Amino acid sequence: GAVIIGVLTGRLDREKILASLLQATRTAAAVFTVLIGALIFGYFLTVTQTPQKVTEFLTGLGLGSYGVLALIMVMYLVLGCLMDAMAMIILTVPIIFPVITHLGFDPIWFGVIIVMTVELGLIHPPVGMNVFVIKSVVKDVSFSTIFKGVIPFVATDLVRLVILIAFPLLATWLPTRMMAH
Structure with missing residues (x-):
């Protein structure tokens, strides 16, 4: 068209x-x-049983389910400085997803949380990849100015993540409601 x-x-x-x-x-x-x-990579993970071993390791740390979730979210924030969002999700979800389901978290809720965390990882200081994209487009603006402009978005994303973790129903009420009809 x-x-x-x-x-x-x-x-x-x-x-x-x-x-x-x-x-x-x-x-x-x-x-x-x-x-x-x-x-x-998925075939490699299946052969080596890495997801099962990671699940055993993370659940054996004694951090509790929300402690493990916090650890996973920090991992995504760090990876956001190094990788593209799609590559990050495709490479890590096969390892992390069994951990999340073992801990009893809703898979849809986890998907929402991970997408938000990945996007936050792409903009947060000191090395958010999307900040470098902005700098390549707008050459006459300094990195410090771009990072100052990003800080309100980082703060609101963190607040939004805390709200969705505290009230998981907010992330899943619409899909649940649509399935009921």
Whole structure:
């Protein structure tokens, strides 16, 4: 639809269409590379029984279910400084998910919490990856100014996470309500 509109309005010519198709192919190749790597990684995890061992280790620490959850969230915050969100989730959820279900947490709630934590990890100081993306786009603004601008978002995200952990029903009431109808 977008191609037809672009051609009819004269904004897309043959050269621009080919360039966009090339970019789409590159993006798809990058996504599939990550997914293929995740499948191989998943097979490795199955063979080595890593999720079971991680579950035993984390539940054996004596931190309690919320202590283990806090540890997992800190791990995601640190990984946010080093990895892309999709790669982070694809590579870690097969290891962490069995721990969460063993501790009795709702899987949908956990999904909401992890997505929020991953996104928070991508913007928090000192090395939030998205801050570097902003800096590459807006070259005349300093890193300190960008980080000062990010702090209110980090604070509100932390408050939102605390609320969702304290009241898990807030993250799951809509899916539960939709399933009931």
